[in-house]
Amino acid sequence: MKETHRVVLLPSGRQGDVQHNTTILEAARSLGVDIESICGGRQVCGKCLVAPEYGQFAKHGITSDETNVTPPDAVEVTYAEQNGLNLNECRLSCAAHLLGDMVINVPERSLARKQAIRKAAGELAVEVDPVCRLAYVEIESAELGSKSDWHRIKQALATQHGIEGVSIDPLLLPRLQKTLRDGKWSVTIVVWNDEQVISVYPGYSEQIYGLAVDVGSTTLAGHLCDLRTGEVLATTSIMNPQVRYGEDLMSRVSFGMMNSNGVDRMHKAVVKALNDLAAAAAEEAGIATDDIVDVVLAGNTVMHHLLLGIDPVELGGAPFALAMEDAIDIRARDLGLNAIARGGMVHVLPCIAGHVGADNTAVLLASHHTFKEDVVDLIVDIGTNAEILLAHNGQVTSASSPTGPAFEGAQIKHGQRAATGAIERVRIDPATGEPRYKVIGDERWSNDLADDETLSPTGICGSGIIEAIAEMYLVGMIDTTGLFTPHAIESNPLVRMNGKTGEMILVPADKSANGEAIVVTQQDIRAIQLAKAALYAGVKLLMDHMAVTTLGRIRLAGGFGSYIDPKYAMILGLVPDCDLERIGAVGNAAGDGARLALLSQEQRALAQTLVEAVQYVETAVEPAFQELFVAAMGIPHATDAYPHLLHLLPAVAVHGSGEAEPRRKGGRRRRRAT
């Protein structure tokens, strides 16, 4: 009898020699193929199924014989009967010992680190290897002279799973003895970071869930994931209840300053929303909230501070000092997040700088692998502030531009959030000067309706106002400074003076939802000009810092970034020139990044590393920023800084028919709109 046997693992092709009588589980691990095993080889979990291949394998010089593996014992036979397994085709790799050479097929679902595909971008695969993991242990019953129940569990974690020196959340101790007895001296343990037991189930369990949340100023968007498989079980959004304390971030900073317990109220409001979100997601997924053991949070710096109960007042003015930028692990209950497991943990992603928060870290985490050495890559997340990441030659710079909330429909006379009834698309006939529009929740253009029909718009959302102003410019209704032209005021009945400034009637009173005409005012145009100039100046500032003159790719993150038509964004001059084909949305990249950090401890650590390498440029004090800002106020298509746009302009002007509008996901839109 040979002392060692050759093992070939398919489909990886990994092979090597292992000791006689090694289990297939151990053999595979020793060859670098990590097979899943919750029960630590006790033939309970059935996660480690493999298919031994029998026959001659000339390629490997192996005869893989049935007698080269131990036959199933009574436990394995019982397991197979109860679970409908054919032991001729597959075996529990923890039970089958190697007696000779073998070729073994390890199916994907038996791998410890499963591949999770990031659906949104469809391009990133991550190995599911979260900070929290399951371990099933069986211990001896308590006898006179036994060590304590916890001591024996701790020993079992070491001997059965190789997890050494682990502690237990003291608040689990009250329930430990009953749980252990309910499980007849077996429990399934959730271990955090191989350091601490944070949950205990009686007997065998596969329940281990996590929640990744992008805490936006307006919306909290969460993914509830199975931490064993990486699967997304529910995607749930909830309004940020802080909105009642101020639409934009600076209003919330002020609220905290003006009200003695304002910070605490905002903190408690967002924590309550997190609790509600966790409960809603768990209900949607049909799981118990107690089984959620880990939460990853991303948010801008003001959200970050309010989440942690920190007064954001220092972020309201120079020098914009953060209390803390590093990643934080905090006990969920310390945060007041009680809708998850009692011992559950929260990981708050790190911030980059005073105005570039953990949401941007998440965006960076979700996209950094797509950066190319020779491409100047711009990622913009447009909200109340626009957070800008510019990557080139392995270096990433970042800045935050104070766009204000105009892009979100605030500070616009008939502006509103993107919700059912909001005008999201606008076209103006160059010949007649007549506008038509589409509203969220309806696929029809306003001019395709019968006379007695109306879309009953309630207002204009960010993408709508951008298209309206760009179209007004394209048809000559406003000039390059943004002012209504005398010609338009004289000749177009839909353009009128209101006091000293002009406005365009986009929807007549009898067609709107509330019987009032929806107009685009001179002030609206000015607000958008200020916002877009800020965004443009921020990007330009970073380009100057990196000494690059052209952009190779632009990606727009966040909700607004998904809805905006890049063509119109460029006509208005929100972003510098770029090949239109190279401008795209990346959806909820912040949410994707948070999910990566939830599913993979490696990605979680990487977030901190990435953040530390980012070079931050403070727009607030760069004299160049002010210059760039002022210079960017005009509506720029006539300038020679937009070669890609000039090339496209005739098409824009002639067609403008909406065919080019960006693809969007109806599901998400509908969820947002309800």
Add this chain to the structure above:
Amino acid sequence: MKETHRVVLLPSGRQGDVQHNTTILEAARSLGVDIESICGGRQVCGKCLVAPEYGQFAKHGITSDETNVTPPDAVEVTYAEQNGLNLNECRLSCAAHLLGDMVINVPERSLARKQAIRKAAGELAVEVDPVCRLAYVEIESAELGSKSDWHRIKQALATQHGIEGVSIDPLLLPRLQKTLRDGKWSVTIVVWNDEQVISVYPGYSEQIYGLAVDVGSTTLAGHLCDLRTGEVLATTSIMNPQVRYGEDLMSRVSFGMMNSNGVDRMHKAVVKALNDLAAAAAEEAGIATDDIVDVVLAGNTVMHHLLLGIDPVELGGAPFALAMEDAIDIRARDLGLNAIARGGMVHVLPCIAGHVGADNTAVLLASHHTFKEDVVDLIVDIGTNAEILLAHNGQVTSASSPTGPAFEGAQIKHGQRAATGAIERVRIDPATGEPRYKVIGDERWSNDLADDETLSPTGICGSGIIEAIAEMYLVGMIDTTGLFTPHAIESNPLVRMNGKTGEMILVPADKSANGEAIVVTQQDIRAIQLAKAALYAGVKLLMDHMAVTTLGRIRLAGGFGSYIDPKYAMILGLVPDCDLERIGAVGNAAGDGARLALLSQEQRALAQTLVEAVQYVETAVEPAFQELFVAAMGIPHATDAYPHLLHLLPAVAVHGSGEAEPRRKGGRRRRRAT
């Protein structure tokens, strides 16, 4: 100029060569003399004062010249003026740099690890080196582009104090920025275990306090200590409010079983008592409760479990499984202990076994250093259970004997706790058979009063009942089986039948507090016999296990152990034979041990090590225990197992005048009695 200079430190005599221009602080540290410095060498705290000696030191071959140390700079001069220091006599060792050879006197109060003397036993010195320590840091103010406030503090902890990679309790973040600005960019940090910041003060502070508590079934006794100096600032006791749920431990276990939220009620009650104790101790010491950052708890296993909110039901029957015996670090707020610093920590000492708790660990920690290889050393802590430690030849065994609460005055007809009015001493005239007694709170014997005076006793406490029964035996009122003798019943008017059994009138009705005669009944005698037999059998069992036949020393721990007269304990047979001179009380050894673990991280770690080396013997299932127990029921002075007692008996019988009563501390007694 020499590259290195010779430094001699007095009084230690340590010497060596250090680099030119080293500070005296650094020089001393490099030579193994750790000088205290809260401010990390910033000339703020003044803790590092030393006295350079100037002159010829032939013995060391050194000329210690004034020019061999840098003169004071402006900061040091200012510090000296503000604090009334004479810089000719002493210097801040962090400010004075060495330019040549020096002899330097380092006073005791400037040492980092001060010596704290354990007052109670007066024999143990401990180096004050607690798990929590202070660090004063100054950081740069926040500027544009600065790292976060916490990041800069963390860096300062590393560079100014050598504390690397420390985290911060996330719940301190909300107050961090304001504290830092209040302190004008300087803060004093409390670091726990060199791992985590658990408290932050604005500017310079020396406030760092800790509380060591022996959580007894009846009383919580706490020492509030200055963690910088080791000084005890307050010693405070409070009743354990769990008493209302059951006098003895088994009643509390039952209460938890019989009431759906009984465990939670008992847990909350003891936590509330801890909060009250912390508040009372802080008030007594004149400090703020927020400045208490660390708490060490000791208690028997039932108290240990209830402290942690664990149902002690498993401790109520075999196999007496503990949920957890290891030492536990738990956030005070997780325990509901909110009367201390928000980030404060609690350390619960480890337990030894199902019936030998953390209180015994503390006793062991406080006394193990006194064990001698060739002496058989017995330490007994008498409460509802008697916990027994027997040490010999470097080995420690332990057991717990179910004495029941008789020694605490329970299960005794007129028994009561040791409080004002309780009879604590009893003598019976061998000629007349008339008893006399003393009560707690009065120094006089009952027979020394005028006829119209009375001590108005309210009942009999543990030491009183033991003396009463022992004296009854000595005068022949009861026999060796504990029964009243026919002769006594016939001839002594104070001995009467009550139904089928006898009783002795200790206090006639007209002399007692409530007008009812205080008697010692046959049942009382039986209860004490059962209790003493259990204690004796436990000790004997351990002696048999260790194969020793005689005891070299007996120490009685706890309150009861302090009050009991060893002579009477031995006449009744509570403990095996021992030279009476070698029997003594060790006072609140559990409290002393808890204090050691509070003041020294080394002692804290040692507690766990000691516990792991103890051999536990389970009395409940040892057949030998039952045999020993039955055999020990008799009152044994006539046996030949008490050679020391036989020798002393005439003295006992003849004098019996009370001169030999054990010394006690009036202060403690008075506190207990109020």
